[in-house]
Amino acid sequence: MSIMSYTGGTVLAMAGDDCVCIASDLRLGEQMNTVAVDQKKVHKMSDKVYVGLCGFHSDAKTVLDKIMFRKNLYELRENRSIKPKVLATIISNLAYQHRFGSFFTEPLVAGLDPVSHKPYICAMDTIGNICTPEDFVAIGTGAEYLLGVSESFWRKGMNSEELFEATAQSMLSALERDAASGWGAVVYTITKNNVNIRTIKARMD
């Protein structure tokens, strides 16, 4: 079993019309063992910017601390809230600094631009190669399952409710088959005015 699937976990982000959704499962495992059932892999960075960290949980924690540190410094120095694209670049740089001994975690950034409210989603590999599609990105042990379903569910110009539905359905379908993720999911729907956080029940095993 690879280190990338040691603790399990999946994150999916989808972009809609002036809104984005980011969903994460809640399981934390040690290989086949489930050790916690309330671990979100999505973390708030600023009002409308969220980051998802999958892969080896210890590395994800470390990387989260490092990201927070860099983000705080940025916001103090610039005195404005961070844009998702800037955050993605920061994380990418951080990841690439460890090119030859990388953190075993794949980061994902989703959010709205604080000024223009343009949706932004991106995912990167363990060494920080950013990929920014216009539709959706998935990382973690269930990424392959997610890509298949999301490909069928996503369409252009979805509003926040439709986007939530598409994200939730994709996530639930993937959790059905991915043994390393599960125990419900949490979906953040980020719109211009608010962030809606919903916890959904999935296969609880």
Place this chain on the structure above:
Amino acid sequence: MDGKYGGYHTNTLNPTCTGTSVIAVVYDEGVAVMSDTVVSYGKSARYKNVTRQYKVNDRVIVAFSGDHADFHTLQNIIERQVSKWAVVGQKLNPSALYAFLTSLMYQSRCKMNPFWNTLIIAGWEDNEDGGKPFLGHITQKGVAFEAKHTATGIASHLLTQVIEDETRDKTALNRAKAESILRRAVELAIYHDCLADNEFEIGVVGKTEKASVHTQKPIIGDWSIAETNCQYE
């Protein structure tokens, strides 16, 4: 004698004298197969003017790439099969030979003693409504499929695109067009494949023409680009 590795007997699992690509295209009333006539020993062109196409009878040609010794064995096996059919007054037809060779290749794969060849079976399939061209491809491991055009070796990476461009969404080819496509393909093979030679053969089998393998005039090609290559003296 039964050592840890089974005494003296070992299966040959690497080819020695090899032939490179074969390319084949189906046209409206037959099939054309192209192969060059060199057998290589590693990177050296060891034997020249060696045919890599075997005319089984009036309506079937088998062309091969891969180990030459294995192909000789296969020729022998095919010959025996032909005489078996001759005993009952039958002529071996391409689909029967294709099925036979598929089983043969698969069987030897299962014994972990494969024939190191990729075979192309070209022929004319007689039936009640006038017959149809037949083109089959069999790999070393017994993977077999029929196709409208096919290639082996490096040509399957490089030249299928050329053939596809020429044949896609177009009316059926005639023999002249098919041969010109193959000639174009062989020219590219000479440029890109260091084991390919400019002396080559085209085998043709069709509704009206009986199976035959013709030696072609060698392609000289256009080497003017060599002048601009700075690594060239």
Place this chain on the structure above:
Amino acid sequence: MSFYQFALIQMALKYDAKHDPLGAMRAFKTAFADVEENPDWRSRRLIERQRWNPYSMEGGSTCAVAGDNFVVVASDTRMTAGEINVINREVDKIHPLSDNIVLTTAGFHGDALQMRKLLETHLHKYRFDYRSNMTVDLCAELLARNLYYRRFFPYYTGAILAGIDEHGKGAVFSYDPIGCIERLPYSASGAAEPMLVPFLDCQVGHVTLSEGTERPKLTLERATALVRDAFRGCAEREITTGDSIHLVIAEAGKPIRHERRKLRED
């Protein structure tokens, strides 16, 4: 000390060349053959790596959905060599074995062909012996046994056997390469299996709908439309799947129908 030296010493201890010259010579030859075949520098890992691999993967994916009185089997028609080289765009990977049994495969095509031939032979013999067609559950069991027969040199195919059972209901049997068998309402296998299966879970199995929600009935039209959508989705993401969809539809009391739809060709 090398293996060769070791073998010579062993030999010298075992055989007295004066009294048993033939035995000594035999032992010497064995040791020599051994060392020739497996010199010191060839580590176990190197030998393992250089061994010829009897399998190759031709890619592609396939799936089957069973309904009340029908079964829809679908597969793409691409064949690839080594992941990226498309060697054929119109290979049939669905094999109708009789009026009510369809076999579909993905993985190593050589084994798939052999498996088809094997089942066809058995079906032919059954027809000859019993003067009737084999039922799909019987054929499914037959396939499972034959897969397990090759437990230690498996048929490397993700096989799915589909058909209409004796009650006129659609049946789908899913296998692993060594003959583990399960009857399912729907199944997928091949390179894009992880993409097809959750989609079918959602749309056919309705696992993501909460209790009390109305579930749309699985009609033949819905099943074929879903399967086409599923393949369009995975053709976007899975490189060995594409070119066209081959749909085989078996309905109770009707002959098997074939349908073909274009998929992306890149």
